Amino acid sequence: MWTYFIHGDPSPSVQAFLEGLGKALEAQGFRLELTEEAPNLVLNAIRKEAPRPYRRKAQATFVASVLELPQKPEDPIRELYPYLVRALSNVLLAYVPGDGVTFLTLELGHYEEKEGEGFYERVAARLRPIACSRLVLNNVFIPDLEPELWQGDELTESMHRAGKKLKEWDLLPAPFPIEEILPPEDLRHVKRLYGIGGLSYGNLSVRKDETRFWMSASGVDKANLREIGRDILMVKGYDPEQNAILLSVPPHVEPRRVSVDAIEHWMIYREHPGVGAILHVHAWMEGVPATPFNYPCGTYELAQAVAEKVREAKDPTQAVVGLKNHGLTITGRSLDEILERIEGKLLRTVPMT
Known part of the structure; x- marks a missing residue:
């Protein structure tokens, strides 16, 4: 009960x-x-x-x-x-x-x-x-990322380009300086409980291989995604026993936490091998299917609800799913393909119902 x-x-x-x-x-x-x-x-x-x-x-x-x-x-x-x-x-x-x-x-x-x-x-x-939702915000950092990836690759470069494009489109709102609203003790409390690194909205990821994907970190400047382990992290899995996201990181970097939506992206990549990239923005498109409840970000239930809508899409590799009262999750073959597909079609105001 x-x-x-x-x-x-x-x-x-x-x-x-x-x-x-x-x-x-x-x-x-x-x-x-x-x-x-x-x-x-x-x-x-x-x-x-x-x-x-x-x-x-x-x-x-x-x-x-x-x-x-x-x-x-x-x-x-x-x-x-x-x-x-x-x-x-x-x-x-x-x-x-x-x-x-x-x-x-x-x-x-x-x-x-x-x-x-x-x-x-x-x-x-x-x-x-x-x-009744279950947050999936714990991160387990494993210092086993291959040395050849410590400086990133062509996929992380595509994330850098996409972040700059989102900034140009004014899709990375950060209207509230959380550090100025909360005293240091309360800010530490919020970060510890919810993995909030700041109020920088939106996230993006690209598939690396069958089991792993690169994803933006929490609370970083999405318009300048560069440093591996700090701005961009390698997600290697989800451990249900620990209820935690597993991350491969360089051994010499003190890593940031991955975006709270990592569990959602993990579910989509695992089920749909053809999905090569995922973008989440605080915007809207007319006529998109939407999740039925306003589940909090970072919850298993929201991830399931979005994954279900992607599964129901005519082409899961090119799905656009509305997150009720929140924004959009968009799948594609690559970030470049997603951005080309949605350019000029986004509404900056998310309908609230």
Whole structure:
């Protein structure tokens, strides 16, 4: 059974909201936990003047912070993101009594649920996929990369070219300086739990051989992918027992973590030998099939949902899959081929539903 825990100092309006939401969660299979013994979901009531974080003890705990506002924010991302980050949340629920809730995720997804019939059930249904997801963020670094690859190859050079092109297209947004929003202690906490190296969005990878692929690191400047082990890493597998991505690195480099979407790329490459490259961008295309839930990035469930859509595509080697409220995952024979195929077709604004 999934569990939830209530934390913080709620106002009377937020207290009533949490009680209604709690009943809806219980109807969907959750149990209220009275202690902090690793709950699946924490509902953290915060105040604007001092958004108190909940310091989770494990990656498996997802935190939804609830912030009461007098009116709906005009620009949810810019107005709410600092609260989401300061409260160390996976998702923020900005609650306006009598109106509804605006959700905001770490990946900049934002969407609303209006008050009315079934309000609490709808909010609970939004939270359930987040709370029940399994993060795959651990990295195991193995210093066994072949010396001839320490300086990269023609494939990593194609990643460098692609990153520069994405920068030209303004598809590498980094609107929030996380280092300025969080104090050092909280920043270390976020990096340790979620592998976030900064708010640089998008990632790309290219297949090296039957079992391995190069992939961009987390939080690096995607417009300047150069150093092996720091900007670009070699993914060699996934260990389900450790729930970790396995990486080959040069022995002389202190490596960065690989992108949180590595599990998603690993699933696609393993199932589709014809896929030679994968690109993920925070943009949209009309008419694309999309994943049914707003799963968090870096979760096994999101990877499965995207892999399923790629499998259903007419040609899995040229698939375009929408990640609900988030962006696109695009497969191709090479990064150059992907970029040629999508040039001029991308919408900069991702629809939020």
